[in-house]
Each structure stands twice: as structure tokens, then as C-alpha cells.
Amino acid sequence: MALPLHATTGERIWHYTFLLICVLIFGFLIIPILIIFPLSFNAQPYFTFTPEMLALDPAGYTTKWYGEFFSSSTWQRAVRNSITIAIFSTLISTFLGTLAALGLSRKEFPYKTAIMGLLISPMVVPLIISAAGMFFFYSRLGLQGTHIGVILAHAALASPFVVITVTATLVGFDHSLTMAAASLGSSPTRTFFRITVPLITPGVISGALFAFITSFDEVVVVLFVGSVNQRTIPWAMFSGIREQISPTILAVATILIIFSIILLTMIEMLRRRNERMRGLSAA
Amino acid sequence: MPSANDILVRFENVQKSYDGEILVVKDFNLDMERGEFLTMLGPSGSGKTTCLMMLAGFEPATHGEIFLDGQPINRVPPHKRGIGMVFQNYALFPHMTVGENLSFPLEVRGMGKSEREEKVKRALDMVQLGDFANRRPGQLSGGQAQRVAVARSLVFDPEVVLMDEPLGALDKNLREQMQYEIKHIHENLEVTIMYVTHDQSEALTMSNRVAVFDDGVVQQLAPPDELYEQPTNAFVADFIGDNNRLLGTILSADGETCRVKADDGSEIIAKQINIAGVGERATLSLRPERVAVNPEPGQFDNNLQAKALELIYLGDHIRTRMEVCGHDDFIIKIPNSALHAQLSEGDNVNIGWSSNDCRALDPTD
Numbered sequence: 001m002a003l004p005l006h007a008t009t010g011e012r013i014w015h016y017t018f019l020l021i022c023v024l025i026f027g028f029l030i031i032p033i034l035i036i037f038p039l040s041f042n043a044q045p046y047f048t049f050t051p052e053m054l055a056l057d058p059a060g061y062t063t064k065w066y067g068e069f070f071s072s073s074t075w076q077r078a079v080r081n082s083i084t085i086a087i088f089s090t091l092i093s094t095f096l097g098t099l100a101a102l103g104l105s106r107k108e109f110p111y112k113t114a115i116m117g118l119l120i121s122p123m124v125v126p127l128i129i130s131a132a133g134m135f136f137f138y139s140r141l142g143l144q145g146t147h148i149g150v151i152l153a154h155a156a157l158a159s160p161f162v163v164i165t166v167t168a169t170l171v172g173f174d175h176s177l178t179m180a181a182a183s184l185g186s187s188p189t190r191t192f193f194r195i196t197v198p199l200i201t202p203g204v205i206s207g208a209l210f211a212f213i214t215s216f217d218e219v220v221v222v223l224f225v226g227s228v229n230q231r232t233i234p235w236a237m238f239s240g241i242r243e244q245i246s247p248t249i250l251a252v253a254t255i256l257i258i259f260s261i262i263l264l265t266m267i268e269m270l271r272r273r274n275e276r277m278r279g280l281s282a283a
Numbered sequence: 284m285p286s287a288n289d290i291l292v293r294f295e296n297v298q299k300s301y302d303g304e305i306l307v308v309k310d311f312n313l314d315m316e317r318g319e320f321l322t323m324l325g326p327s328g329s330g331k332t333t334c335l336m337m338l339a340g341f342e343p344a345t346h347g348e349i350f351l352d353g354q355p356i357n358r359v360p361p362h363k364r365g366i367g368m369v370f371q372n373y374a375l376f377p378h379m380t381v382g383e384n385l386s387f388p389l390e391v392r393g394m395g396k397s398e399r400e401e402k403v404k405r406a407l408d409m410v411q412l413g414d415f416a417n418r419r420p421g422q423l424s425g426g427q428a429q430r431v432a433v434a435r436s437l438v439f440d441p442e443v444v445l446m447d448e449p450l451g452a453l454d455k456n457l458r459e460q461m462q463y464e465i466k467h468i469h470e471n472l473e474v475t476i477m478y479v480t481h482d483q484s485e486a487l488t489m490s491n492r493v494a495v496f497d498d499g500v501v502q503q504l505a506p507p508d509e510l511y512e513q514p515t516n517a518f519v520a521d522f523i524g525d526n527n528r529l530l531g532t533i534l535s536a537d538g539e540t541c542r543v544k545a546d547d548g549s550e551i552i553a554k555q556i557n558i559a560g561v562g563e564r565a566t567l568s569l570r571p572e573r574v575a576v577n578p579e580p581g582q583f584d585n586n587l588q589a590k591a592l593e594l595i596y597l598g599d600h601i602r603t604r605m606e607v608c609g610h611d612d613f614i615i616k617i618p619n620s621a622l623h624a625q626l627s628e629g630d631n632v633n634i635g636w637s638s639n640d641c642r643a644l645d646p647t648d
Contacts, residue, residue, distance in 0.1 A: 179341055180374035182361040184388035185439065191362075194387070198378045 033257060040065060040250035047245065065251035075252065078236040085147065085222075085232060086215040089154035094208040096155070097162025098200070104163070105170040116163075123160040130157070131224040138225055145227035153225045154215035161214060162207035169203025202275045209267045213260070290353075291317040291475050292338065292443060297347035299333050299499075307333050309499040311347070315477065317442075320469050322478040322486040324522075325496030331479050334496075335445050338477065340364050352442065367436035367444040371451045373428045375420035381407070381431050382416030388439040406438040407431075409468065426457045433465065437474065446478045450485065462488045483523050487511065495519050511570075515557055517644045520568035527574075527613050529567040533558055533643070541643050543567060547609035552584050552638040557645050565643045571602075573640035574615040576632055583635035589613070591630045601626075607634065 003015055043062040044050050052060025069075050100119055104112055122130055134153050135144060143149030177199070181191040219234040226235070233252065240249045292315035299308040308330040315321050323331035336342040338349060340361030348355050356364055376384050385403040394402075407413050410430035420428055429449055436444050446465075450458045466489045469476050480486055486493045487507040494504045495518070503510060503519045514520035517528065529551065531543040541555040543565055551567060558565050575583065592611060593604040600616045603626060607613040615634065617626065626632065 174372065174374065176370045176372060176374040177376060179339075179361070180368065180370060180376075181387070182341075183339060183366060183368035183445075184435070185362050185365065185391040186387070187362050190391065195376060 036250050036253045036257070040247060040254045042247050042250075045245070045247060047247065047250070065247045066255075068246075068248045069251050069255070072248070074231070075233075075236060075248070078231050078233045081147075081230055082216055082232040082234075085150050085154060085230070086212050088151045089158055089215040090208050090211045092151065092155035093158035093211045094162050094204060097159040097207060097211070098166050098204050100159070101163050101166035101170060102196075102200075104167060105173070116167075119163050120160045122157050127157075127220045131221040134221060135224040144225060145230070147230060150222055150226045150230045150232075153221045154218060155211075157218065157221060158211035158214040161210035162204070165207035165210065166200060166203045169200045173199065202271045205267060205271045205274065209264070212263075289317040290314045291319075291351070292477070293350040294334070294338075295348045295350065297334070297337065297344045297349060299330070299337060299342065300345045306345075307499050308337075311499075311501065313494065313501070313504070315475065318473045318475055320466070320476045320478065320489055320491045322480060322490040322493045323496055324480055324483060324486040324493050326481060326522075329496040330499040331494075331496040332447060335447055335477060335479050338443075339366055339368055339445055365439075365441050367439070367441035369429075369432050369436045369444065369446040369449040371448040373420070373432045373452075375423075375428055375431055375435070377420050379419075380416065381412070381418050381420065381423070384420070384431065385416075385435050385438045388435070392439060402438055406434040409437075409471075410434045410464070425453050426461065429453065429461060430464070433468065437468070437472065441474070443475045443477060446476060448480055449478075450480075450482075458482075458485070459488075465489060487523075495522060497522070513556075514568060514642065514644070517566045517568060520642070520644060525571045525614060525616075527569045527571060527607075527610075527615075529569065529608050529610060529613075531565060531567065531608075533561050533563055533565050536561060540638055541565075543643060545608035549587055549608050551587075551608070551641065553641040553643040554639055556642045558643050559645070566645060567641055568644055569636060569641045571614045571616045574634055574636050576615065576617060576626070576634055578633065578635035584638045585641065586633060586635040589632055589634045591626045591628055591632065594626060594628055605634070 003012060007015070038053065039047060039049070041061040041063065042048075042050065042053060042065075043060050050060055103109060104116055104119075109115075131153075134156075138144045138149045138153070143152065173196075177195055178191050181195050182188070186194065216232075217234060219232075219238050222230060222232050222235055223238075226232070233256065237249050237252060240246060292313070294311050294313040297308060297311040298306055299311075300306050307328075311330075311334055313321075313334075323334060325331045333342060337344050338351075340356070340359065344357060348357055350356065351359075351364065351366070375381075376387070379387065382403055385406055386399050389399040389402060403416065404413065407416060410433060412427060412430055412434070415423070415427065415431070420431070423431065429452075432449065433446075436446075449465075450461050453461060462485055465476075468474075469489070478486075478489065487510075490507055492504060492506050493510050495502045495510065497518050502522075503515050505513070510519065511523050514523065520526045521528070529543075529545055531545040531551065534542040534544050534550070536542075536555050536558060539555060540552055541558060543551045543553055545551055553565075553567050578586070587607055589605040589607045591603055591605055595602040595604075598619065600618050603615050603617055604611070605613045605615060
């Protein structure tokens, strides 16, 4: 973004001011996350930088919080719970969200806007209200305090993300392709699996990623709908902060950040590879 | 050519309305012979594509029946009609290679692998893309993509192939080249093709017969030469080729010819085609190339005075706008040859034409 030769002094000043603003915003977003990294190696059980750390004294650093995380059965169970719940709620919400998006993209579908609004509502309604509602509803059904209950609750929260990403993919979908398939003798079912599904896969993958992250990060609903047996990582961190201040939380946070980055990168690479293979973007 | 009675496609009193009120297609009747190349030509919104979509099965007919090889097909779903189709935007499957695209309809029909490969190869060779089987549609140029689309619509040996403005997205030179290619494919395979376009030169180049559509009605269905030489109404005369219109009142008519008094008082003799009656208004239609400048005395039965208003140099001819009978939009084409007199703007000249070339049509304004 080089300045053009004809830029005036005012434009030059604005150009650099603009760059500065961008850097500040970027810092505002990223520093709270980066600060976690060094703090998770703090030898003292505090959330602050000790003088030894600032002096870069090796004695000020330790990896014992990581050891604690890997050896604690409570944390390990939270990891298992989080992953199980996230995977199953991702599968459910991806399946349902994709079907909903496909239905909503048909031009003869009635009350499209109203139904879309309804499907998106879990994203808009304050989480605490959804959570309280789910608590009472699931208690009646005997789902409160079960894995299935939490999985269903997370699937409901995550579906809107899938609906939105898949709908966006379908906006660019060329319906003459399904007509072409029909003219070539392909039944609607075959056309769906051979033509439509492969072409919307990148959108479905993106939606599934959002769904996974939604469930993996979620703490409010799981506190209401779940019980001790459904303790997930965010729940364990939340109670950890309130009950015993231990930098193990920072170690967990660091691991989660790295995990998220790896997950995002992998999925994005998968999505791009898929898009390239489908000939949807230039090689 | 097949016998004249071998009707493959028949539209019988077909009507189509999308909203239940306005008819986009009004009482469409058509018999299409096996092996025929029939073009539906008309401005956008005239109902031609709707007819194509009804035959393909993507739009239901509101009223009437469509027959394919003698069988009514209104209740047959598109994928069971066995009709090939070429779309304007090619509609190639982007996630499949060219070979897989062509193989798809054969797979659907449960054909074995070796047979499929052989047919795909033959179809690609037919459109001169034999080496392209492993390319993806995204790597093809527009012309190549359209050739693949044509090959795909033919690879499963359908009886009828529908083409919906297939050349609309190509540039002019490529479009002309593809016109000849499609025409030759039609001649070689003896396949029946229904073609939709709004480009009249495309329709004239390729078709056995052309159906000119306007406002949901077929205005004229005829071979290209007949359509150009003998239009039966003013819309067709205007839509096909360049046309001069002269308006006037009918003085007398004897069934063969009629005398028409133009609005400036001059009298014109014209061929009687479709007129309301003596004393009524009529539209005279005359092709620009049938008008002669400074004709020999007695050569033509119509001789008038004209004033050249504008000369446009077009290389092989000079398009001249003239004032004739009170109309200032009368066009004649003067060939760019040594024999022809040079005109300049503002010149007054004699012009003439044969009453055979001047057709008196319905009095639409």
C-alpha cells in the first residue's frame, strides 16, 4: 500500500496516522492473548510478572503448571468432555444447519426471512436467557446434567453459524448445474450427492469449524445444562479462577490458544485444498 | 432428411403463465420433425426460453400437452425425458474433469467403463478437444467450455438437444465459428436440435426452420429464406434483417397487388399480403437492398423522388438514409462498386423498386 507520487502532505500525514491506528487496534486485540504465554511459565503462583521474570532469570520460570495440567485427573476429564461434546454437537449442528440452508436457498420456499430469523435467533438472544430457558426445558425432559443435554444445547447454539456459512456458499451456487445434471439423466437424489454436496463442501467445512469453536468455548450454557460430570475446559477454567488462583489456568489457556491456531490453520488448508480440487478457485 | 411425417416433438395448445394471470406463452402449437434444426427467435421476454424449459421439463405447462415421439411428457420428470441441453453459461460441473463431465450421463445410465471411455473420447474428438479430457472446466476458454458443453449434451445419444442461447457469452468471431461447428455437428449426427436465440443472423445461419416469437405468440414459422423474403407481418419484417416501413392508406386491392397512398400523397404499388381492406391503413415493408438508385426508365413499377440525408461508409456498401414519402428513416444500401453513382448528402435522386419486393402488411404502427 505505497503512497502514490501525487499524494499531498495532508494525505501523507493521514496515511501514517492510519497505519498507527491499525497497529494500535491490532495490539489492543492481540496483547491480552500474548501476555498469557510468559505468565504461564511463572515460577510463582501469581498472575503477575515477578522481578525475576522481568530480569529474565531462569529461576523465575517453570513448566510445573503444564505438568499439573497433564497430571490432574479433573483437567484431563474436562479435556475429554470438551472434545466429546464439541465433536458431537458439531456433527449435529453441521447436519441440521446444512439441510436448513439448502431448504432456505430454494426460491419457492415460503416465509424465508421469518424462518431464517428464527434459526439465527440463538446467536442474537443473550446467552444467559437461552441457558436459563434450556435449563428449565431440559430438566423437564430429564436431559439436564447429561452429556446428551449439553450436546443438544451446544448444537442449538452452533447451528446458526452453519446456516449462515452454508447459505453464503449457496448464494454463489449455479442452479443451472442441477438442471444440467437432470437433463443428463441424473435423479434429484444422485444430483444432490454428486453435484450439490461436493460443491458446497468448503462452506460446510467452515460452518463445522465455527460450530466446533462455539461449543469448545462455551461456558454459560454448560454451567446451566450440565452438572459436574459434564465439566468442560472453559468451566474448569472459570471455577479455577474463582476458587483457587493457580497459573495452571494460564498453562491451559496457552495450550488452547496453540490448539486453536493449529485447528484453524489445518481446517483452512483443508478448505482451500478442497476448493482447489473442486475447481472453484484458480489453482 | 427424414420423411415429412416423422414428428418427434409436438406442442399442442400449450400455454404458460407464471402468476396465473399473464400468459407468457399463448396457445403455442409446433410440430418438429426428426432431424430438424429449429430455432426459436425473438426479443427477450417473448416466451421462447419458456417453451424450451417446458420441453426440457423444468417448467410445467399451464395448459396443453407436449409430446415427445408420440408420447405425452407433461408428467415425465426432466431426468427421464432423455433430452440433452446446452446452457448459456455452459453449466459444466466445476469439480469434475472434462472427461468426468462427459462420462456423467453415461454413468447415470449404468454404462460400463470401457464403453464410457470410448464414447467420451469420440465425443471430445467431435468437438476437436480430444486432448482435454483431464482438464478442469476452470482451465478452459469460453469457446472450449462451450464445445465441451455441446459434446456433453450429445454424448448419451439423446433424440433431441435443446440449446438455450449457447453462444451468447462468446465474442463475435468465436460465435460465428461455433455456429458453423454446431451446424456441421447437426448435419453429421442427424440429431434434432431446438435452439433459442435473440440473434437473427445466428438463427438464419443454422436453422432448417425458424419460429419468430413475440409477446408469447409465434409470429411466423418458416425456413430462413422464406422468413426474410416473405415476412407475413410487420413484426417479422422488422425483426429479421434491415427493413424499411412506409405507412399509407389502401386505395385499391385486387388480391395480387394493391395501390397505397403514402402519407405525403405519392402512390405505391405493393404486393398484397395481409391487409385490412380498402380505405384502411397498411404498413409497407421493403428490404433496403431491393431499392435501386437512378433506375432505368420502365425498369420498375415504383418510381419515387428521394433526398439523401446521411451516408454511412461500411466498406462493402454505403448505408444511405433518405427521405422518401415523408419518412426520413428510409435506408438503402448502395454497393461499393464502380458501377454505382456516388451520392452526397443533400442530393435529390430517383429511386425505384419492384412491387414484388414491397409487401403490404398489417397496419401496426
